[in-house]
Amino acid sequence: MVTDTPLLRxxxxxxxxxxxxxxxxxxxxxxxxxxEGETVALVGESGSGKSVTALSIARLLGPRLRTVAxxxxxxxxxxxxxxxxxxxxxxxxxxxxxxQEPMTSLNPVLRIGTQLxxxxxxxxxxxxxxxxxxxxxxxxxGITNPESRIDMYPHQLSGGMRQRVMVAIAVAARPRVLIxxxxxTALDVTTQAQILDLMQARMAxxxxxxxxxxxxxxxxxxxxxxxxxxxxxxIVERSDVHSLxxxxxxxxxxxxxxxxxxLDRPRMGRLSAIEGLPPSVLTRPKGCxxxxxxxFRIDKCSQKPPLESIAAGHEAACWRAREIASxxxxxxxxxxxxxxxx
Amino acid sequence: xxxxxLRRTLSAGVVIFGVVTVIFVLSRLIGDPIALMIQPGxxxxxxxxxxxxxxxxxxxxxxxxxxxxxxxxGDFGLSIWQGQPALGLVLESLPATLLxxxxxxxxxxxxxxxxxxxxxxxxxxxxxxxxxxxxLFGQSxxxxxxxxxxxxxxxxxxxxxxxxxxxxxxxxxxxAIALGLFPLARLTRLVRAELLDVLSQDYIRTARSKGIxxxxxxxxxxLRNIAISLVTVIAxxxxxxxxxxxxxxxxxxxxxxxxxxxxxxxHRDFPIMQxxxxxxALVVVLTSLIADITYAIINPRxxxx
Ligand SMILES: Nc1ncnc2c1ncn2[C@@H]1O[C@H](COP(=O)(O)OP(=O)(O)OP(=O)(O)O)[C@@H](O)[C@H]1O
Ligand SMILES: [Mg+2]
Numbered sequence: 182m183v184t185d186t187p188l189l190r191x192x193x194x195x196x197x198x199x200x201x202x203x204x205x206x207x208x209x210x211x212x213x214x215x216x217e218g219e220t221v222a223l224v225g226e227s228g229s230g231k232s233v234t235a236l237s238i239a240r241l242l243g244p245r246l247r248t249v250a251x252x253x254x255x256x257x258x259x260x261x262x263x264x265x266x267x268x269x270x271x272x273x274x275x276x277x278x279x280x281q282e283p284m285t286s287l288n289p290v291l292r293i294g295t296q297l298x299x300x301x302x303x304x305x306x307x308x309x310x311x312x313x314x315x316x317x318x319x320x321x322x323g324i325t326n327p328e329s330r331i332d333m334y335p336h337q338l339s340g341g342m343r344q345r346v347m348v349a350i351a352v353a354a355r356p357r358v359l360i361x362x363x364x365x366t367a368l369d370v371t372t373q374a375q376i377l378d379l380m381q382a383r384m385a386x387x388x389x390x391x392x393x394x395x396x397x398x399x400x401x402x403x404x405x406x407x408x409x410x411x412x413x414x415x416i417v418e419r420s421d422v423h424s425l426x427x428x429x430x431x432x433x434x435x436x437x438x439x440x441x442x443x444l445d446r447p448r449m450g451r452l453s454a455i456e457g458l459p460p461s462v463l464t465r466p467k468g469c470x471x472x473x474x475x476x477f478r479i480d481k482c483s484q485k486p487p488l489e490s491i492a493a494g495h496e497a498a499c500w501r502a503r504e505i506a507s508x509x510x511x512x513x514x515x516x517x518x519x520x521x522x523x
Numbered sequence: 524x525x526x527x528x529l530r531r532t533l534s535a536g537v538v539i540f541g542v543v544t545v546i547f548v549l550s551r552l553i554g555d556p557i558a559l560m561i562q563p564g565x566x567x568x569x570x571x572x573x574x575x576x577x578x579x580x581x582x583x584x585x586x587x588x589x590x591x592x593x594x595x596x597g598d599f600g601l602s603i604w605q606g607q608p609a610l611g612l613v614l615e616s617l618p619a620t621l622l623x624x625x626x627x628x629x630x631x632x633x634x635x636x637x638x639x640x641x642x643x644x645x646x647x648x649x650x651x652x653x654x655x656x657x658x659l660f661g662q663s664x665x666x667x668x669x670x671x672x673x674x675x676x677x678x679x680x681x682x683x684x685x686x687x688x689x690x691x692x693x694x695x696x697x698x699a700i701a702l703g704l705f706p707l708a709r710l711t712r713l714v715r716a717e718l719l720d721v722l723s724q725d726y727i728r729t730a731r732s733k734g735i736x737x738x739x740x741x742x743x744x745x746l747r748n749i750a751i752s753l754v755t756v757i758a759x760x761x762x763x764x765x766x767x768x769x770x771x772x773x774x775x776x777x778x779x780x781x782x783x784x785x786x787x788x789x790h791r792d793f794p795i796m797q798x799x800x801x802x803x804a805l806v807v808v809l810t811s812l813i814a815d816i817t818y819a820i821i822n823p824r825x826x827x828x
Contacts, residue, residue, distance in 0.1 A: 241728050272734030280732075285725040290747045290823055300733045334823040350733065 186257075188390050189215040189238075189276075189358050194251035196230075196237045198462060205462045207233045207246065209414035212488075215358060215390040220381065222401040222422075223394045224437065225411035226459050231394045232281055234411070235360045238392075239278050240268050255358065273303040277356035279364045279380075281394075283343040287335040293319075293346055294331035300353035318349045322379050341372045348376060352383045359384055362394045377404055398441045402426060410434050413460055413470035416488060420495040430497035430506035432475045438510060469499070477501050531815070535808040539801065543594065546800035547587060547793075555579075556603045556791035577603065577794070590797070599798035604787070609794035613780060613802050619689060620779035621806075623772070624764045626695055627703030632757065635707055639714025640741060646719065654711065661708030666767055670701035670774040687776040698775040702767055706760045713756060717749045724748075751822045758814030762807040 191213040197204035208230045215221050223231050237248045240260060253260040255275060260268060277300075280286040288296060297315045306314065312331070319327035322345040335343055344364060351359060364380065365373035381404060384391050393405055401408055401422065408425045410418040410433065418431040429435045436455035457474040460466060466473060468483040475482070481500045488498040491506060499505065557573050574580045577600060578589055593600065599609040642651040677697060678686035688694050721727065722745065730744045769781035776782070780799055787795035819825055 239732060241732055243723065243728075269731075269734050269736075272732055274734065278732045280725065280729060282725050286729045288726040288730065288744050288748070290751070290821070291743070295743075296729075299730070299735050299739075303734055336824050347729075350729070354733070 187214040187216050187254075188256065189213070189392075190252075190254040191234075191238060192252040192254070194234065194237055194248065194253065196233050196242065196246055196248045198246055204247075204249065206249075207414055207462050208237060210251070211411075211414075211416055213392070213409060213416075215392055217357075217390055218385070218388045219407065220384075220391040220393055220405045222405035222408045223392060223411055224396055224398065224401055224408060226396060226437075226455075228459055228461070229411045230414040231396075231411055232362050235278065235362045235392065235394055239272065239276055239360060241278065273300055273354045274356060276358045276360070277351040277354065279344075279347050279351045279359065279361040281362040281364075281366065283340055283347055286347060287343055289335055292332055292334060293338070297331070297346070297350055297353060300350045303354035314353075318353055319346070321383060322346070322349045322352075323375055324349075341368050341376070344368060345376055345379075348380050348383075352380070355387050355389070357389050358392070359389055360392045360394070363396070364393075365400070366395075373400075374403075398426075398437055410437070413465055414462065415470070415498070417471065417499070418497045419488065420497075424492065424495045427510075428492075428495070428506040429510060430491050430495065430502040431471075431499045432477050432505060433471050434497075435505070435510065436474075477505060531812055535812070538808055539804045542800050542804040543591075543797060544587075546797050547590060550791070550793035550796045551583065553788065554791050556793060559791060560603070576601075594797070594801065599801065600794035602787075602795050603792045604790040604795075605792075609792075609798040610802075612783065612795060613798045616778060616780045616783045617802060617806075619777060620765065620768055620772070620781060623695065623698055623702060623777060623779060624761065624768055626699040628706055628757065628761055628764055630699060631703040631707035631710055632753075635710035635714050636746070639711045640718055640745075642711070642715040643718035643722065644741075651715075655715075658708040658711050661704050661711075664704065666701060666705065667770050667774060669704055670698070670771055673697045673701055674774070687774075689776070689778050694775075698771050698777055701774070702764060702771045705767070706764065709760070710753070710756070713753065714749060717752050718745055721745045721748045747821060751818065754814050754818050754821070758811045761810045765803055765806065 191211060194208055194211040194213075195206055196208040197206050199205060211230075211234055213221070213223070213234075223234065225231055233242070233246060236242045236246075238253050238260070240248075242248065248261060251261065255271065260271070260276075263271070287293075294312065294315050297318060298311050301311050301314050301318070315331055316327045319331060324330055324342060324345050330338070330342070335346075338346065348361075348364060351361070359380075361380065365376050368376070377400065381391070393400070395401060405422055407421050408419070409416050410425075410431060412431075412433050418425065418429070418434045420430075425434065426438065429438055433455070440455065455474060460470055460473070468485050469475070470485075472478045472482040477499075479500065486498045486500045486502075488496050489502070490496050491502045495506075497506070556577075557570060557579065560573060561570060571580065578586050581589070590600075597610060599613075601607065602609045602612055605612060638654055642654045645651050674686045674697065677683050684693050684696050686697075727740065727744055730740045765780075768777075768779060769784060771777065772779045772781035773785055780803070783795060784799045786792070787799065
């Protein structure tokens with residue numbers, strides 16, 4: 182059941198580095214929407230601000246980062262205006278997070294079972310059944326032999342196992358919104374697919390919404406219904422998966438898609454990754470942040486393009502979005518242009 | 524495991540041998556004990572006879588060998604001043620010292636956990652800054668001065684606690700404070716630093732993301748990790764405190780090893796010094812062994828390694 186009012190709605194989220202006067206925006210004003218039962222992807226290169234966005238939503242930023250503007254509405258209630266205590270009551274049950282770093286995100290001195298039980302106990306549950314629930318959860322995320330693994334310490338598990346445990350911890354309290362920050366990076370493809378499948382199955386069971394953060398367009402195509410493409414702290418394109426893959430309207434999205442290895446096209450020597458590096462938060466150019474790397478750059482790009490609708494359910498932040506969306510997606514056409522443009 | 528025990532036993536043996544040797548040499552350097560025992564009217568023969576009782580007539584290397592031989596059987600000779608077995612006298616005074624040092628260290632540790640956690644949680648607040656200044660003060664106040672001030676203010680002026688003596692809990696308070704202030708200050712700083720480090724770890728963020736209570740995060744997720752680094756420091760502190768107890772015990776007339784040793788030194792009573800050094804070395808070695816075992820128990824990463 183997909184209702185019309187979004188479960189989670191992020192408006193104008195801005196998160197900055199530094200707690201004093203001279204702030205640098207890491208997230209420059211992000212809008213997102215998640216509806217019940219939906220999986221929405223947030224994609225972008227390393228350093229584009231995906232994790233900071235996720236942590237801002239869950240209010241789990243470290244001391245150096247601070248959300249300075251925006252709203253995070255969960256069922257219409259603004260999380261950013263809640264007290265720390267009020268926020269704590271929502272964490273785990275209403276909004277849960279799978280963190281990016283499986284090696285450091287589990288406490289090294291506590292058993293897996295203990296760490297899992299903390300999440301299970303967020304809902305009323307008989308003390309005697311906590312262990313059984315924990316074993317069942319471990320099993321549901323594909324951990325073999327959960328009866329003995331439950332008493333192990335994190336260092337006794339492989340990276341893939343730990344990531345499964347992280348997923349189990351996040352879904353244990355049946356959250357309504359799950360933020361999964363690259364839940365499968367650094368795992369082999371088979372394990373990756375397995376964990377994502379299991380995670381999706383768990384979330385589908387209780388009709389929750391997932392914000393899936395990744396930089397893998399293959400993962401997006403397989404698991405998400407909607408995509409937000411993030412570049413240098415802002416959303417540059419937003420669409421349902423089909424039109425994004427069929428008609429990418431932002432040059433950066435084209436670059437991401439072209440950098441995917443594809444079987445249905447002739448091999449091209451090398452994969453065309455996007456030339457150049459994304460700007461750091463300190464050296465972000467005026468106007469469109471992508472212009473130094475862009476093959477379609479025009480003079481107007483020194484003004485920042487707004488995120489505008491170019492078709493039903495498809496928005497892009499590029500002055501030439503409509504024109505670019507109508508071009509065939511062909512790495513031969515724009516990859517050399519990209520190279521010469523940089 | 525058995526290899527570990529063997530290694531520890533060997534190194535403990537080396538440490539104790541070293542300490543005992545150093546004390547043997549030092550106690551010969553501070554002067555001739557017999558010179559203090561000479562009474563008017565003693566003949567040279569009487570004096571030589573006294574020397575022979577403690578083997579002092581033999582060459583030093585021979586004295587050392589004989590000393591080691593009997594020490595191995597637990598015989599450290601008779602106290603020159605009190606005429607009783609030296610080891611017995613030392614062991615009699617050991618419980619008082621252990622009571623004082625344990626009370627000081629335990630009190631310091633518990634208080635340091637509370638104060639250090641407060642300082643870390645309220646980082647950069649007034650409270651944090653005040654506590655950190657106080658710990659600097661606490662680390663720079665000389666032990667004996669603090670002891671004297673405590674006696675002066677608490678006992679002499681306000682008559683709240685006895686100024687000296689042994690036996691009841693109220694006798695323990697002042698010496699324990701005098702001895703415990705330094706480790707309290709040091710451990711408070713350490714707890715704060717360790718907690719700040721732990722609080723910035725990814726797994727604390729995971730714990731927070733579950734929505735569990737802050738005290739649970741502190742007690743379950745932080746303290747256990749901090750304890751791993753504290754254990755070793757505490758073991759070292761325990762040895763240092765046994766040394767510091769010498770001054771404190773003297774000021775408060777606390778009948779422990781510290782006072783016994785001071786008396787022994789002023790009487791050049793080398794059997795007591797040697798037995799005392801042996802016992803202190805043994806206690807320190809045992810403490811560090813206990814610390815290593817505790818470390819292995821609370822740190823799962825080395826238990827299975
Ligand atoms: N705690 C922090 N202190 C300083 N800078 C930070 C901090 N966290 C993130 N940043 C900066 O913010 C920017 C965005 O980082 P973020 O971790 O959100 O990227 P990401 O999109 O998640 O990348 P990745 O795919 O590598 O996870 C980066 O330039 C990073 O250097
Ligand atoms: Mg990230």
